[in-house]
Structure formats: C-alpha cells, structure tokens
Amino acid sequence: MSHPTPIDQRPAWKALAEHARQMRQVHLKTLFQEAATTGEPRYPRFCRRATGLTLDLSKQRFSNATFEGLMALAREADLPAAITRLLAGEKVNHSEDRPALHTALRLPADAHLEVDGQDLVPAVHETLDRMEAIVNKFHAGQWRGATGKAVSDVVNLGVGGSDLGPLMVTHALADYRPRDVHEVKVHFASTMDGSQLADYLTRLNPETTLFVLSSKSFTTIDTLSNARTARDWLLTRLVHDDHEEPSAIDRALVMRQHFIGVSASPEKMAEWGIAPANQLEFWEWVGGRYSLWGAIGLPIALVVGMANFRALLGGAHAMDCHFQEAPLEDNLPVLLGLAGIWNVNFLDIRAHSILPYDGRLEYFASYLEQLEMESNGKSVTNEGQVTAYSTCPVLWGQLGPNAQHAFYQLLHQGTQAVECDFIAPLRRYDRVEDAETRAHLKAQHRLTLANCFAQSRLLMLGDDAIEDDAPRPSHKRYRGNQPSSTVLLDRLTPHTLGALIALYEHKVFVQATVWDINPFDQWGVELGKQIAGETERILGSREGLETMDDSSQGLIQALWAAEDQ
Ligand code: F6P
Numbered sequence: 365m366s367h368p369t370p371i372d373q374r375p376a377w378k379a380l381a382e383h384a385r386q387m388r389q390v391h392l393k394t395l396f397q398e399a400a401t402t403g404e405p406r407y408p409r410f411c412r413r414a415t416g417l418t419l420d421l422s423k424q425r426f427s428n429a430t431f432e433g434l435m436a437l438a439r440e441a442d443l444p445a446a447i448t449r450l451l452a453g454e455k456v457n458h459s460e461d462r463p464a465l466h467t468a469l470r471l472p473a474d475a476h477l478e479v480d481g482q483d484l485v486p487a488v489h490e491t492l493d494r495m496e497a498i499v500n501k502f503h504a505g506q507w508r509g510a511t512g513k514a515v516s517d518v519v520n521l522g523v524g525g526s527d528l529g530p531l532m533v534t535h536a537l538a539d540y541r542p543r544d545v546h547e548v549k550v551h552f553a554s555t556m557d558g559s560q561l562a563d564y565l566t567r568l569n570p571e572t573t574l575f576v577l578s579s580k581s582f583t584t585i586d587t588l589s590n591a592r593t594a595r596d597w598l599l600t601r602l603v604h605d606d607h608e609e610p611s612a613i614d615r616a617l618v619m620r621q622h623f624i625g626v627s628a629s630p631e632k633m634a635e636w637g638i639a640p641a642n643q644l645e646f647w648e649w650v651g652g653r654y655s656l657w658g659a660i661g662l663p664i665a666l667v668v669g670m671a672n673f674r675a676l677l678g679g680a681h682a683m684d685c686h687f688q689e690a691p692l693e694d695n696l697p698v699l700l701g702l703a704g705i706w707n708v709n710f711l712d713i714r715a716h717s718i719l720p721y722d723g724r725l726e727y728f729a730s731y732l733e734q735l736e737m738e739s740n741g742k743s744v745t746n747e748g749q750v751t752a753y754s755t756c757p758v759l760w761g762q763l764g765p766n767a768q769h770a771f772y773q774l775l776h777q778g779t780q781a782v783e784c785d786f787i788a789p790l791r792r793y794d795r796v797e798d799a800e801t802r803a804h805l806k807a808q809h810r811l812t813l814a815n816c817f818a819q820s821r822l823l824m825l826g827d828d829a830i831e832d833d834a835p836r837p838s839h840k841r842y843r844g845n846q847p848s849s850t851v852l853l854d855r856l857t858p859h860t861l862g863a864l865i866a867l868y869e870h871k872v873f874v875q876a877t878v879w880d881i882n883p884f885d886q887w888g889v890e891l892g893k894q895i896a897g898e899t900e901r902i903l904g905s906r907e908g909l910e911t912m913d914d915s916s917q918g919l920i921q922a923l924w925a926a927e928d929q
Contacts, residue, residue: 367442370745371880372709372753376440380433384710391845392425392824412694415682415863418852419696423824424703425711425847431693434702437878438692446877451688453479457651457884458746464884465647466654466869467684470677470862479649487647491659494644496670498624498662503669505546510602510613510621511571519551519564520663521594522578523586526626527554528734529656529865530578530663532727533676536861539724539795542669550663556586558593565594570601570622577625578660580652582632585893591636598622626659651884653734654869672858679862687870697867701874703849704783708754713781713847717771718761721788721816724856728787729761732868739872739883746880755879757783764788765815775823776842784823784848787864788816789856820848 371377399406406422410431413419426434450456453463465484468477473489501507505514520530531552541547551568553560564573575594579587602618616639625638626646633643644659656664657677665673683697692698707713716736718729740756762770764786775782792809796802822829826844827836851867853860876883902908902920909917 367880370749370752371437371441371878374440376433376436377709380430380437380706380710383429383433384706387425387427387430388711390425390427392423392847393826393828393844395425395427396824412696412699414686414690414694414696415679416854416857416860417696417863417867418850418854419699419867420850420852421699421703423820423848423850424706425845426703426706430706434706435692437705438698438702438874441878441880443692443698443874443877446873447688450873451684453477453484453649457882459882459885459887463649464651464654465649466651466657467681469646469650469655469657470681470684470866472681484647488658491644491646492670492674495659495662495665495673498644499665499670499673502548502666503542503545507574508621509571509574510617513571514546515548515574515621516546516572517549517551517564517568518574518576518663518666519553519561519568519594520576520578521553521561521587521590522576522626522660523554523556523584524734524738525652525655526578526580526584526587526660527552528727528731529653530661532725532731533656533661533664533861533865534667535727536724536856537664537668537672537676537858540668540672540858542672545669548666550667552663553590554586556589558590561590561593565597570598573598574622574624576662577623577627577633577636577638578662579626580628580646580650580655580660582625582627582629582636585897588636595619595623595637624662626662653738654884656865668858675858676862679857679859679864680866681862682859683863683866683870687866697870698874700849700867701871701878703847704757704871704875705878707783707847708757711781711847713783714754714757715780715782716757716759717767717775717782717784718759719764719767719784719786719816719819720761721764721786721812722792722856723763725787726763731865732761733759735868736872738886738889740876740879740881741888742876742879742881742883744881746882751879751881753879755881756875761785764819765812768815768819772819775846777839782846784820784846786816786820786848786850787853788813788850789853789860791855794855816850820850823848 396406407420410422410426411420451467453465455461455463457464463479468484469488471477471485475485477484502515507515509515534550551564553564577591598618599615602613603615619637620639623638624642625633626644627633628646628648630643630645644662646655646658650658657680661673687695687697718732720728736759737756742755743751745751774780793802793805796805822842823846824844826842853864872883909920
C-alpha cells in the first residue's frame with residue numbers, strides 16, 4: 365500500500381540521510397576500535413540467530429544510531445503490515461493483480477490459507493503427494509521408457525526460475541541422495557542455442573531418458589525450442605513407423621513414458637502433447653523465480669527424495685514463521701534487507717557480491733542474481749512514479765575461494781565500493797565414513813573457513829588487519845572499509861538450505877517494501893522477447909531489414925553473408 369509522500373521525503377529517510385553524511389567519513393576499523401574502548405563489542409550487538417542460521421552484520425558500516433535509524437525507516441515504510449499482507453495472500457503483485465504466495469507452497473498440511481474464499485493448502489499438498497508418487501516410481505526403477513527399460517536419466521528443460529532454483533538446490537544437496545534406490549541422474553538444459561542439450565543428446569540413451577518440461581507459462585521459446593529438439597530426437601530413435609510392420613512403439617507411448625510437464629497452464633501442456641497423468645500443475649500466484657518449492661522442484665525431489673524435499677520446505681516455512689513473528693530488530697530478512705538499503709541508498713554502494721565458501725553452493729549466486737535483480741531491478745513505484753532513489757544494486761558472485769583468485773583484487777584495491785555476503789556452513793564432512801579421508805576433508809573445511817573469516821576481516825580493516833609497522837609502497841596497500849554480512853549455517857542440510865533461500869526471498873520483499881516497488885513482476889523482460897521475435901522473422905524472410913537501425917542492419921548482413929558462404 366503506497367504512502368502519498370515518497371519514502372525519501374519522509375522523516376526517517378531524511379534523518380538517515382543526515383546521519384549518513386557523518387557515517388560516510390567513518391572507517392569500519394574506527395567503529396571496531398570505538399566498540400573495543402567502550403566495552404560494547406559489535407558482534408553480540410549486530411549478530412542474530414534463527415532457524416539454524418547465524419547472521420553477523422557487525423562488519424556493516426553501522427553505528428547504534430544507524431541501527432535505530434534503519435528500524436525507524438522500516439516502521440515508516442509500514443513493513444510489519446506489508447509482511448502480514450504478503451503472508452495472508454493479499455494481492456501484493458499489483459501490476460498483475462494477484463497475490464505472491466510462494467510461502468503457501470511450504471505450509472504444513474494441517475494449515476489453512478484462504479484466498480478468495482478457497483483454502484489453498486489441500487491443492488498444494490495434493491501436488492506434493494503426486495510428486496511423491498512420481499519420485500517413488502523412479503526410485504523403484506518402475507518408470508520405464510517406451511522399450512521397457514527403467515529410466516536412468518532425467519533432463520530438466522527450463523530457464524530462469526524453471527531452471528536456476530532446481531539446479532542450485534540439486535547441486536547443494538547432492539549428498540542427501542537416498543541410498544538403496546534406483547539411481548536417476550538429473551541434468552539441466554536451459555540455453556536456447558541448444559548447446560547443453562546437444563551434449564546430452566550425444567551421451568544419453570533415448571530408451572532410458574525422460575525430459576521434464578518446466579515452464580510456468582509454457583510459452584518460453586528457449587524451453588520450447590529445446591523441447592522440440594528433444595521430442596524429435598526421441599521419436600526418430602524410438603518410433604519406426606513402417607506400414608508393413610507397425611511398430612509396437614507409437615508416438616503416444618513415447619510421449620507418455622518420456623515427458624513430464626510442469627506448468628501453470630494445463631491447456632498448453634496438453635496442446636504440446638504432455639499426457640494428462642504426467643502434468644504437474646502450479647499456480648499463477650507463484651512467481652517463476654519463487655517456484656522451486658512446488659512442482660518445479662521435481663528434479664530436486666528426484667535427486668534427494670521426497671522426505672528431504674519436505675525438509676527443505678520445512679526450513680523455508682520456519683523462516684516464514686520467523687519473518688512473521690520476530691520483532692524487526694531480531695528479524696533476519698529485515699536486517700539483511702535494511703543493511704542493503706543502508707549501503708545502496710545512504711553510502712552509495714551499488715555493487716553486491718555473493719560469496720559462498722562451500723562448493724555445494726556453486727550455483728547460489730546465479731540463483732540470487734535472478735531472485736534479486738529480476739525482482740527489484742525496478743525504477744517505478746507502485747504508484748507509477750519514477751523513483752528518485754536507487755533500488756537493486758548490481759549483484760554477482762562466485763564461490764568465494766575461487767573468486768579470491770579472480771575478482772577479489774577489485775574488492776581489495778579497486779575503486780568500487782562493494783558490499784559482500786559471505787556464506788558458509790560451520791560443520792561439514794561428519795558423515796564421511798573413512799576416518800582418514802574425513803580428517804583430511806575436515807581440515808580442508810577449516811582452511812576454507814579461515815579464508816572466509818580472513819577475507820571479511822581484511823575487507824573491513826584493510827592494512828590494519830596485519831600487525832606490521834614496515835612501510836609499504838602504495839600498490840601494496842589495502843584501504844579496507846568494504847562492508848560485509850556473514851551468514852553461517854549450522855550445517856548445510858535440506859532444512860537450513862530452505863531457510864537460507866527463504867531468508868533471501870524475504871530480504872528482497874523487505875527492500876521492495878521500503879523502495880515502494882513491486883518485486884513480483886518482470887515487465888522489463890517482455891519487450892526484448894517481442895523484438896527478438898520480429899528480428900527472427902526478418903532473419904528468416906530476409907525482408908524488412910530497412911526498418912532496422914544501421915548497426916543492426918550491419919550485424920544481420922554479416923550473418924546472411926556467413927549463411928551464404
Ligand atoms: O523472461 C523471464 C521469465 O519470465 C522469468 O521470470 C521466468 O523465471 C523465466 O522467464 C521462465 O519462464 P517460464 O517458467 O514461464 O518458462
């Protein structure tokens with residue numbers, strides 16, 4: 365619900381802007397020195413724990429006054445009421461006139477959530493039960509291809525939210541693969557150029573391969589063009605229509621045994637040829653980038669089993685309850701979101717790096733790139749006014765230890781101020797059976813955490829991180845003062861991963877609420893799709909080139925020249 369006066373014209377924002385004038389001059393190391401002299405350490409002051417996660421904001425450029433000012437800003441933006449509206453299923457997605465109810469996908473079976481007079485929970489659990497039946501069939505080796513062999517490879521065809529979430533989670537939780545079940549390998553193909561798919565098609569056996577077509581809209585050209593190639597690959601290899609000797613394997617059998625569809629449009633799935641029994645549905649009120657919690661999560665459940673998938677939902681639900689119930693000053697998503705706002709809007713730090721120190725979180729940064737930038741990369745308020753303030757920063761990331769050998773140079777000595785999120789599990793490798801290997805791997809884990817803690821400390825303190833009085837040339841100096849947050853997971857489990865993802869989902873909502881923008885639409889991607897369609901028509905027909913600008917004409921002519929060679 366928008367306020368008549370823009371947020372940056374209201375008292376709490378103005379007070380923070382005034383306060384920031386002074387804070388911009390204060391180096392983080394000074395804040396730590398002051399805390400040491402006043403006997404008020406920063407870690408207990410700015411660190412909070414919930415749902416198996418610890419969030420340390422002590423290396424943010426906060427003073428006590430900053431913290432209080434941010435709380436006032438959250439209240440001024442009416443954040444508690446906005447959280448209630450989100451979770452109650454109000455139509456918070458104004459431009460598409462619908463609620464954003466990814467949180468409903470992780471409600472327990474005995475909960476109730478009525479929207480427009482209908483309880484959504486039974487339908488959510490019915491879908492989970494259908495997923496469970498499918499997963500169990502695969503794990504029992506009972507899902508058979510058209511020639512009768514058990515399916516051993518599943519390729520998810522999807523892009524954006526229909527790819528990044530399942531890809532990230534299956535990778536993160538690969539250790540949780542149930543033992544003693546028929547092994548199903550899960551692969552992902554998203555790129556419209558077909559390069560990932562082409563690779564699978566050379567390696568996989570059509571008799572034992574099944575494709576999951578994941579697309580909320582079931583209109584996304586990237587996914588549909590991969591799907592068309594996959595369908596032809598299967599049909600030409602499995603169906604041999606010879607009128608003299610009709611094959612027992614017909615098109616319908618191949619479609620039934622080798623394709624599952626996941627979408628909010630059952631009509632379009634049916635039109636494409638997905639058998640009714642293989643259609644898993646979700647709903648318009650789930651945004652694509654918030655959808656891994658339901659049927660889009662089928663690849664996750666195929667890898668980790670349904671019990672672990674439900675534990676993932678449990679972790680996210682625990683974070684939802686925390687988000688709803690915890691006071692603002694102890695509320696993890698609220699604090700993480702406000703830290704970002706402080707950096708972007710008051711300290712002019714417009715770059716944000718995501719740095720997990722755990723190889724299992726390899727795809728976490730690319731998942732967050734979509735979650736944060738597609739949600740909050742907006743410049744128009746809910747009232748349709750152009751914002752006079754910055755919104756989502758440029759966000760990117762990479763596994764921290766690898767990034768140390770790639771772009772940390774810029775973090776330490778470049779000219780850009782960057783906020784960093786360090787993410788790591790406290791415990792790892794407890795389940796490795798062989799004692800000697802376990803000891804080695806645990807030592808590697810400790811080494812990794814040493815690097816994680818060292819980097820956030822060096823980014824904060826700069827040269828002062830090391831006791832060394834020897835003068836250093838300027839090219840060896842570190843200025844420090846780069847703010848960071850650290851998120852520690854007790855362990856990386858389905859439960860804590862669910863909580864971690866939900867933490868970031870809600871962080872995005874917190875920021876959107878303060879910025880008064882809609883995080884649940886993505887109109888900024890639509891025009892590109894339309895223009896690409898028109899361009900493709902010109903490329904194919906070789907007509908209409910004169911309607912283009914001269915740069916585009918030049919590029920197209922270069923392509924035609926290459927095609928004509
Ligand atoms: O083009 C952007 C987008 O709509 C994302 O929001 C979405 O996650 C992705 O494309 C895929 O969409 P769909 O699941 O409908 O294929």
